[in-house]
Amino acid sequence: MLKGEVIIDEALCQGCGYCVKFCPRGCIAITGDKFTPQGYLLPTVIKPDECKPCGVCAMLCPAAAIEVYKFETEVVA
Amino acid sequence: MLKGEVIIDEALCQGCGYCVKFCPRGCIAITGDKFTPQGYLLPTVIKPDECKPCGVCAMLCPAAAIEVYKFETEVVA
Amino acid sequence: MEQGVSAKGEVIMTGIGGGGVLTAGTLLAQAATNEYKNVTWFPSYAISKRGGFVECTVVFSNDEIASPLLSQADGVIVAEAAQFKDFEGRVRPGGTMIVEKTGLESKAERKDIRVIEVPAIEAAIGIGGSSRGANLVLLGAFVGVTQIIPPELIKQQLKEAFAGKEKVLKGNLEAFDQGLNLVKKL
């Protein structure tokens, strides 16, 4: 199954919210309780399973704080 | 009878020949034997009677060396 | 006009950019213009416009103020604990230093000055939910300790600055009072 992994670098993120706005699948949100080291509100990947890793969030992140991976897994156990 | 009088100021004329070229009635010519004080060839009104004083020669004289008058005369004697 | 409590006041205030420190300094300076013939307020930014250190120096006096820039001042307010060591040397002997307690890791070495740690961020969060009012807590503590200027003048200034913005004003007044209170016990 093709899945996406989105990694946000907290040291770089400036909390603009663009990733939240542009994720076509609503995977990311600013939940209001997490801050970056600079004190900005930090977005969280709230629906990791929904991510069909399109890369849009990374593309429009001004801070280039987002890396997106796609991977396939199979259950081992 | 309406006639024209064309007066060329020799101190100003630079001998460009525009008046000669543009007189629609061929009234002016550079005859080659007269010079301005600056040493340029001086145009002469060769056909004074032909002048229907249109003012074109004056209009295109870069030196503003030409004055044109119209006058009517009657023979006295 | 009654003469102010102090014949001359000198304060250096330092913190991280964004306006809080400069605003607090301005309040103090503006307040002082009512009491003193001469007042100077000087802001100094670090290289970058965002997120760098800022400091401001306030001087007031009825005599001519020679330099508005001071190597040392009677009072120093440090809003960013990390800067404590850098500014310890900038207090005149006998002077007072107000330091934000949150994040403070080192201890004062000088014995000839008074250093007061104030949990201003904590206090501010307690009031408004955010650290925003911390600078006013520090200012309140400073005025409370030094009595450099009547606290009412600062409050008056706050009232003018936030006229019409009742909620903000209330929070700010509370923060300032909190600062005054925190040092009352001293």
Added chain:
Amino acid sequence: MEQGVSAKGEVIMTGIGGGGVLTAGTLLAQAATNEYKNVTWFPSYAISKRGGFVECTVVFSNDEIASPLLSQADGVIVAEAAQFKDFEGRVRPGGTMIVEKTGLESKAERKDIRVIEVPAIEAAIGIGGSSRGANLVLLGAFVGVTQIIPPELIKQQLKEAFAGKEKVLKGNLEAFDQGLNLVKKL
């Protein structure tokens, strides 16, 4: 290389702008480069670019030429009679002045210089029908009188300058020779 006739040459040439004077001066200077280690040629225009006075100064020497601008020169050529008075003072004592005769109205006052009036315009018109060659007539007269440089060198220079333009060359050579001739009788 045989040493030129004169160990040092100095000539000021003046007239009305348009190139004639400057060209004649250049010919002299160019010619001199064959005989002298150092040659300078300096043109000086009046304010306006058209129709104003121009002068040029030519110096040649086997020693260093200190100043290419001269207050006075051994030789002065005046192509415009009206300038005669202005330049009379610029001849060194014992020097030579060649003056265009046409239009000359004043007489030399100095007794310590030689002044030679040359009807160059007349001569030039006689040759080419126009006054254009007058400067060369004057130059010829000057070289003829002063023997400042072998005339052949100037002719050589003319030949190089007008190679291929036989008619112009012929007229110019004739004008130069005419100048040489005009002063032979002296």
Added chain:
Amino acid sequence: MGERMFIEGNIAVGWGAASAGCQAFFGYPITPQNEITEWFAREFPKMGRIFAQSQSELGSINLVYGAAAAGVRAMTSTSGPGWSLMQETMSDMANAELPCVVVDVQRGGPGGGPIRHAQQDYFQCTRGGGHGDYRNIVLAPASSQESCDLVQLAFYLADKYRNPVVVMTDAIIGRLRETVEVEKIEFGPLPDKDWAVKGKARHKDGKRRIVDHSGDLLRRYPSYRALLQSLEQKMKQMQESELRYEGYKMEDASLILVAYGYTARVAKEAVNMARADGIKAGLIRLITAWPFPYQVIREKACQGGKFLVVEDSLGQVIEDVRFAVEGRAEVHLVSILDRHIPTDGGMILPDKVFDKIKEIQ
């Protein structure tokens, strides 16, 4: 009569100009003078006066040239890089004998430099700046009050001499907020600007006026030499009549500090510290950077004083001081390399100056 305000130097410049009857301001953004341009953008339209944001500093000074030629008081302000761009026209205005006021809020250089304070444009301001022989009077405020007052003086002197006047301030004076008495200052009467272009209909004699920066066309002067002579005359008169400086504790001073602008404030503090320590220090604070008080300094040097120049540059004022003392006195320097923090965040602070005083006294 005046109004008491608590304002920074950059704002005081605006109030000074308004008080002086300045009718037109043209400016282009550059840190650290933006507050000036923004003040005029805000206040001048309200007063019915002219503000336009220029396309560049070339534009600023050339728009000023136009308004000045039209006979009104006009000004611009800028900082180092923009000041450099204005030099061609500054030279032209000196030739055309057009009055105007230009404020240079000095920042660090050379080049882009840091946008914070410095005092490195001294040579450029005091030697004319552009090509050709000319000089501008250079006023150097050291407080908000002076920023207001000297701008007024600048307009007066510009009209008096029909020459640009430079107000050379710095990012510290520009941002320093102080109590200022804003009041119109009277300097005395000036002749009508009968030379200004306004359209012939506005001239009593109905004759044309020409503003010319070449001195060639229509021969404002009978010759170039005559023009130069007149400019020289003007420069001499400015030197004789317009020298301004503040002597502080100079009577018995044997160690004389020389400074202008923000470092003069710092130097004054250091003088106070020295006096408290029993050292006979004094200060010559330049109010005009040009004309320069050569004679005053020379006399002090003849009396055996030592000198200490305090300037936030690698050393420019010091050359004038050395020129003045003619080798008769030691001249020392506290320079930009003596700032309290070794980044561009640093300033020259009183302690550093006092240390130097103790070292050399």
Added chain:
Amino acid sequence: MGERMFIEGNIAVGWGAASAGCQAFFGYPITPQNEITEWFAREFPKMGRIFAQSQSELGSINLVYGAAAAGVRAMTSTSGPGWSLMQETMSDMANAELPCVVVDVQRGGPGGGPIRHAQQDYFQCTRGGGHGDYRNIVLAPASSQESCDLVQLAFYLADKYRNPVVVMTDAIIGRLRETVEVEKIEFGPLPDKDWAVKGKARHKDGKRRIVDHSGDLLRRYPSYRALLQSLEQKMKQMQESELRYEGYKMEDASLILVAYGYTARVAKEAVNMARADGIKAGLIRLITAWPFPYQVIREKACQGGKFLVVEDSLGQVIEDVRFAVEGRAEVHLVSILDRHIPTDGGMILPDKVFDKIKEIQ
């Protein structure tokens, strides 16, 4: 080896640049330097080198900035008004440490002035010219030969110090035709321009290069102070190593003329006249206008000499001479007001200088 030519100074500049391996020339028309631009327009394309007519003098110097940043020898030439327009970028290049050569063929000023000769840009050339603390070496040819040779030297020094070098000539030297030996001069090896931008592919280490005139971005220096210190160091080294002047009949001279460019030639003639008259005159001819021979002059002043400055301006060099003598000697001036014709057609001629010598000796 060289070719002997009979050419004017402006043309000699071209041959000098070509000999020095200059690869790019950018220029804008202005009298009296047009012959230079036109020479490059004619000759450089034939040599496969770069010529472009710029849109303005701002363009000229900024195109030079680009080509210099790319690592080739690049230059421009202009006269007074255009020189003023270049000052912002000159200051930037000093900060960015970019080598280049700029020729200023001085004409009359201030402003539009007359398009003929003068020597009025001395201050502007020798004090850096633009905003901020910096200096350029200023070479002042006095002959066609030197116009050729000093342009070559200028390129060498520019590369050696990574700093602009100014060749300050004048309309007389520019138009004076003289016999010139055009020959490539070797000045010794220079380091590779490893700092130049060429695209990363051209760098051995594959790493990016940045040319920066602010000193801020990417921190070429650890701090602004470090940058200034390095600039100061560079200025000191230039002053120590690059002073050049010609002493003429100086051994026993008690009356010393000081001049550069065309007036130095005139002054030399006057020295000869004086010597013929038994007057012990000598000449210090500035080859570098900056650095200036302060020490040399000071020593002569100490020995009791008198000084006479000959310059075609209202008096700029004279300030440096007075600075040097420190009040120890009389300093006199033959100035632009002493031209032989009281219009702009006049020049300073040897007689006038000789008269002054006789008057003051």
Added chain:
Amino acid sequence: MSQGGRLEDAMNEEVKVVTKQRVAGRPKLLVPQIAGFIYCPGCHEPLAARAIAEVLEKLGMGDRAIGVFDIGCNSFLLGMLDIDAVLTPHGRPPDMATGVKRVYPDNIVFTVQGDGGLLSIGADPLLGALTRAEKITIIMLNNAVYGTTGGQMAPTSLEGQVTTTTPNGRDLARTGFPTHAAEMIATFRGVAYSARGAFNTPKNYMRTRKYITSAFQKQMDNVGLSFVEIICACPENWRLSPIDSLKWIEEKMIPEFPLGEFKNVDRIE
């Protein structure tokens, strides 16, 4: 410290990763913002750095590109792009780019400039380059203000826009009309390509990246000058949140400054 941890979660679930591939993220030519030179949150200018980096990587021209950067917020791009770079005095990039390009005609030489820097103080070098038809690429970031200096009116400021020099909103009668750079530049004969993009939506980002690609391609084909204008949010000086800035772009900027190509020729006649 990084967050996200989708993969770690997976590990906990005792799954085996069969393949893992990077889909998106920081381009190689893009280095992080430098401390002390950090864009405001939501600023679009760093996206221009990303777009340029992506295009250069795709064209394989990263090590043959030379960027010429103006003074301005846009100059921080210099720090972010790992290519040879020149910083110029304010407004001058087309000149420096010309100087560099004439020396290295085979390299891609492009400028990055603000709307203030290009259209106001930059008129001299801009018209110079247009007149001479220099084979360079000019990239202009249009944020409708002077960003760096604190938000003064720019030639591109909109009617009624409040800036620090138009405190009551831009009054066209007094200050003139917003300059349409892409259209104006397209009228010059020496221009091969002119387009306007934006970063306010993913689609526009990709379109803009295509414009940059075309512009660089024209330069590599030696056709003429190429130009790309990019509308960029400046939340700081617009006094809007980043998200509201996007709305402002949509509702105000794009209606005034339509997106698209205004010139695209393969040969200049």
Added chain:
Amino acid sequence: MSQGGRLEDAMNEEVKVVTKQRVAGRPKLLVPQIAGFIYCPGCHEPLAARAIAEVLEKLGMGDRAIGVFDIGCNSFLLGMLDIDAVLTPHGRPPDMATGVKRVYPDNIVFTVQGDGGLLSIGADPLLGALTRAEKITIIMLNNAVYGTTGGQMAPTSLEGQVTTTTPNGRDLARTGFPTHAAEMIATFRGVAYSARGAFNTPKNYMRTRKYITSAFQKQMDNVGLSFVEIICACPENWRLSPIDSLKWIEEKMIPEFPLGEFKNVDRIE
């Protein structure tokens, strides 16, 4: 000394002059060329002075006009027009005109500039005035060279034209394309009027005069910036006789630079 003497002849014939009236000649606002500043024979630039003088007289605005003149051959017009005048540093007239106009909004303020002065070094003030939509009139004399400085290439020089900086003829690949000022300026929104005339025939002279009239009228009506380009013979630097220069205008200049109005609006939207 004057020649012509038609009237004197008539006198000899013993005729009586019934009426005598001046038909054409020097306009009142035109003063003779100043000694030392005399145009070359056949130069068209002084005709621009005449045309402006005639228009101002017709509009009755001679004593409310202020001319702002650039450095260049065109600056001699300053001497010839009997109106208030400002001479500016090279390329700067639109700035000075703006400064003057803002002070005296009811006067006619116009510039006279060369093609070099306006289109090359003048780009900064030109774009500034266009952007701000200043209510001034710019008159540009296009003689396809830098006249004053001895005939260097101008932005308007024609393909193949020999100038002192294009000794082998202008090479478009290296130097770009001739700038079409009237067309380019017409594209700016703040422009109310733009036209190109010439003086090579009586008809064109009259047409050009009409253009100038319209341009001044736009200014008086406060519509926007108005612009007139005039093709002018420069026999000196074209190395042609005056008459041959006319032919060159007809055969080379006008085909490249067509005459006519390029913009004429009564209100700017």
